[in-house]
Amino acid sequence: MMVENNGVRLNVQVDGAQGPDAPTVVFANSLGTNLHLWDPIMDLLPAGPRYIRWDKRGHGASDVPPAPYSMGALIADAEAVCDALAVRDCVFVGLSVGGMIAQGLAVKRMDIVRAMVLSNTGAKLGTPKLWNDRIAAVRSQGMAALADGIMERWFGPAFRKSPAVAPWKDMLLNTDPEGYAGVCGAIAGTDFITPTSGLRLPTMGIAGSDDGSTPPDLVRETVDLIPGSDFHIIRRAGHLPCVEQPQEYVDLLAGFLTRTGTI
Numbered sequence: 001m002m003v004e005n006n007g008v009r010l011n012v013q014v015d016g017a018q019g020p021d022a023p024t025v026v027f028a029n030s031l032g033t034n035l036h037l038w039d040p041i042m043d044l045l046p047a048g049p050r051y052i053r054w055d056k057r058g059h060g061a062s063d064v065p066p067a068p069y070s071m072g073a074l075i076a077d078a079e080a081v082c083d084a085l086a087v088r089d090c091v092f093v094g095l096s097v098g099g100m101i102a103q104g105l106a107v108k109r110m111d112i113v114r115a116m117v118l119s120n121t122g123a124k125l126g127t128p129k130l131w132n133d134r135i136a137a138v139r140s141q142g143m144a145a146l147a148d149g150i151m152e153r154w155f156g157p158a159f160r161k162s163p164a165v166a167p168w169k170d171m172l173l174n175t176d177p178e179g180y181a182g183v184c185g186a187i188a189g190t191d192f193i194t195p196t197s198g199l200r201l202p203t204m205g206i207a208g209s210d211d212g213s214t215p216p217d218l219v220r221e222t223v224d225l226i227p228g229s230d231f232h233i234i235r236r237a238g239h240l241p242c243v244e245q246p247q248e249y250v251d252l253l254a255g256f257l258t259r260t261g262t263i
């Protein structure tokens with residue numbers, strides 16, 4: 001289905017239970033990926049909840065407005081998706097920039113987010129210079145010039161050398177450079193350290209031992225801003241542990257859904 005936010009159409013997929021009465025888990029994906037990032041875990045997730053995911057603006061089958069995007073716009077997109085599907089009290093799982101969206105949405109809409117999973121993310125990612133250099137590179141050279149470096153940060157060495165890496169590299173290469181640059185702009189302008197420090201909700205952090213984008217210490221420092229949070233490292237995984245170690249990822253999610261009374 002398509003959901004519109006301020007003239008931008010967002011591609012949304014709902015799996016599992018249908019309808020707002022079921023406990024709901026919402027997934028927000030990372031830069032250069034689309035909602036199929038979550039495909040490897042979908043069949044492993046516990047039955048019962050409604051599972052919602054969408055393509056961020058500029059990614060997948062969603063519209064590609066001109067770059068740059070603001071983090072406020074990405075959060076408003078998440079809000080529009082959740083409101084269109086009458087989501088209340090969900091568990092919001094955000095990976096990387098998706099985890100920034102989780103933090104921003106939790107600050108803005110506690111009625112939507114009851115608990116969150118901050119996966120491979122931070123309250124602040126990199127520096128404005130890093131993102132502005134990335135925008136300049138994608139604009140002048142396209143996605144292909146960035147792809148090998150990104151694969152090194154996304155995946156551990158064994159996965160990177162295996163044939164399994166090909167569809168994920170294709171997903172990146174098929175990302176619209178305008179959409180990619182747009183989301184880089186949103187990350188460049190975001191520092192959630194102060195707002196996230198004020199959050200009080202059940203939170204679990206997940207990191208990948210080989211993550212070259214958001215290393216374990218960054219994820220740990222971020223979830224430590226929220227009292228009572230817990231933190232887990234998945235071994236033999238990089239920036240996208242839901243792809244590299246799907247069963248371990250689901251085991252952590254299922255444990256969190258149980259602890260938060262979602263299932």
Ligand SMILES: O=C(O)CCC(=O)CC(=O)O
Nearest residue numbers: 030031096097150153213
């Ligand atoms: O993955 C994200 O959403 C942002 C972090 C990043 O830069 C990933 C990468 O290394 O390309």
